[in-house]
Amino acid sequence: MLTAxxxxxxxxxxxxxxxxxxxxxxxxxxxxxxxxxxxxxxLKITSGxxxxxxxxxxxxxxPFSEPITLMQYKELVRHNIQRTYKDPLMLxxxxxxxxxxxxxxxxxxxxxxxxADVVSIKGVFQRSPRRMIxxxxxxxxxxxxxxxxxxxxxxxxxxxxPRKKPDGLDAGVKDIQDALxxxxxxxxxxxxVQELGIFTGxxxxxxxxxxxxxxxxxxxxxTRTKIDLGEDGRVDTSVTGxxxxxxxxxxxxxxxxxxxxxxxxxxxxxxxxxxxxxxxxERRINGEPYAARFPAPHGTVLAELLELLQARLVGxxxxxxxxxMAAAYDDETGLAKIELGGLHKMKEGETTSxxxxxxxxxxxxxxxxxxxxxxxxxxxxxxxxxxxxxxxLK
Numbered sequence: 001m002l003t004a005x006x007x008x009x010x011x012x013x014x015x016x017x018x019x020x021x022x023x024x025x026x027x028x029x030x031x032x033x034x035x036x037x038x039x040x041x042x043l044k045i046t047s048g049x050x051x052x053x054x055x056x057x058x059x060x061x062x063p064f065s066e067p068i069t070l071m072q073y074k075e076l077v078r079h080n081i082q083r084t085y086k087d088p089l090m091l092x093x094x095x096x097x098x099x100x101x102x103x104x105x106x107x108x109x110x111x112x113x114x115x116a117d118v119v120s121i122k123g124v125f126q127r128s129p130r131r132m133i134x135x136x137x138x139x140x141x142x143x144x145x146x147x148x149x150x151x152x153x154x155x156x157x158x159x160x161x162p163r164k165k166p167d168g169l170d171a172g173v174k175d176i177q178d179a180l181x182x183x184x185x186x187x188x189x190x191x192x193v194q195e196l197g198i199f200t201g202x203x204x205x206x207x208x209x210x211x212x213x214x215x216x217x218x219x220x221x222x223t224r225t226k227i228d229l230g231e232d233g234r235v236d237t238s239v240t241g242x243x244x245x246x247x248x249x250x251x252x253x254x255x256x257x258x259x260x261x262x263x264x265x266x267x268x269x270x271x272x273x274x275x276x277x278x279x280x281x282e283r284r285i286n287g288e289p290y291a292a293r294f295p296a297p298h299g300t301v302l303a304e305l306l307e308l309l310q311a312r313l314v315g316x317x318x319x320x321x322x323x324x325m326a327a328a329y330d331d332e333t334g335l336a337k338i339e340l341g342g343l344h345k346m347k348e349g350e351t352t353s354x355x356x357x358x359x360x361x362x363x364x365x366x367x368x369x370x371x372x373x374x375x376x377x378x379x380x381x382x383x384x385x386x387x388x389x390x391x392x393l394k
Contacts (some may be wrong), residue, residue: 018042019164022332023099023133026157028150031057042133044214047147053116055142055147057154060134060202062281063364066258067129067268067285067329074104077122086111091119098135098155099124109141116143121151127160128292128331129285150225165297166335172322173299179313180245194378197393198227205229208390210378212308217242221308233260243305250274252304254328270328279326279333292331296324303336306360307370310338314372315354318342325362334363346371346379348391355379 010226016033017024021042034044040061047055058176062073081088085108092107103125111117121137135155139147198206206227213220221241228234241252251273258266270283274296283290301309303325313321318340341357355371367384381390 016043017161019161020320022161022163023059024159024161025059028153031150049142051140053112053114053118053138055137055139055143056133057151058136060136062132062134064130064132066266067179069288069290070102070104070124070126070132072286073124074106077106077124081106081108085120096123097159098123098125099160101127101133118184119144119355121148123155125214129283129290129329130327131330163332166322169297169322169335173324176299176313176321176323179319179356180247183312188379195393196378196381196390198225199389199391200387205388208381212311212376215242216248218242221305231369233258239304241302241305241308243301243308244274247299247301247309248275250302250305252302252328254304259390268329272302272326272328274300274326281328281331283329294331296326300324300326300333301336303362306336306338310358310360310370310380311361311372311376313338313362314340314358314376315342316356336363337361353379
């Protein structure tokens with residue numbers, strides 16, 4: 001602790017803060033912010049001193065499409081260094097932390113683009129099973145000792161702070177509450193289990209099974225998604241959950257098995273509960289436990305229950321709702337949008353029916369479109385920029 005305080009004390013203003021990514025740190029004297037924009041890069045600073053190779057430090061976000069543990073990712077990074085660095089010599093491999101988050105450091109000496117010797121330090125710190133923060137340092141060999149102190153000082157000053165609340169979020173939560181109050185309770189759920197097909201073009205590659213049941217004080221949801229792409233892999237995901245009528249109490253259990261094209265099998269599971277403004281999660285990622293507890297803003301809905309809430313809201317009206325969401329494998333809340341598109345005509349073959357169209361947008365960019373019948377039965381689902389469609393089986 002004393003070492004961290006001493007390291008932080010050598011750094012003076014300015015203090016850098018980015019509420020889009022939820023991060024704060026101090027920039028060392030003599031270092032300048034590089035204004036060039038790069039995807040997922042939070043901050044890039046370079047030294048104004050005279051060096052054969054210009055020192056730089058890069059802070060960036062590392063998102064994942066599926067859960068991963070810190071040690072699993074470290075092995076991927078190590079293999080990438082061995083494959084892509086020129087004449088790499090591993091100098092250090094150690095665990096550490098920054099901002100109270102566990103992480104690791106890999107330090108390697110290699111040849112730079114001008115064949116000058118450089119020392120690279122790669123620090124990675126886990127914010128959740130699907131999101132990490134990287135802090136990379138690139139220094140000329142022979143100067144790494146003095147520059148490593150700067151790097152360590154930046155890490156000592158690093159803080160993870162709440163992300164900026166999106167504009168209109170409070171009003172969006174109130175709109176949802178008002179909409180739910182205007183209904184006496186959840187509409188009558190489907191009379192039977194629904195099983196829809198998952199198609200790419202005319203080829204069926206899987207099934208989507210969904211059941212909504214009335215329960216004391218709310219509704220229960222069960223879904224099972226099975227996709228089999230043959231040699232390209234398969235996925236089997238089960239979700240069960242409960243959403244209270246007032247959204248105050250929620251829980252989900254997710255179990256997923258994925259087999260990739262290279263025959264690698266992965267297993268993920270999570271039990272997540274939301275109550276009294278707090279989310280608790282117990283997970284296993286390929287057998288490795290990962291628990292979390294974090295605050296949830298008023299109006300938060302567990303991401304796996306968004307479709308259930310959406311089905312409650314659908315109707316002839318057109319309306320956009322904003323709300324905070326908490327996904328099973330994230331350790332902080334994100335943003336979701338439910339857009340009601342009103343009543344439309346849907347034609348399947350020679351049959352035309354009236355359906356309620358709605359869109360579900362998550363902050364990671366996923367956009368899904370849903371068609372519900374007047375009885376809340378799901379008729380069709382499609383995803384933007386995806387080739388698959390979920391539709392009723394004939």
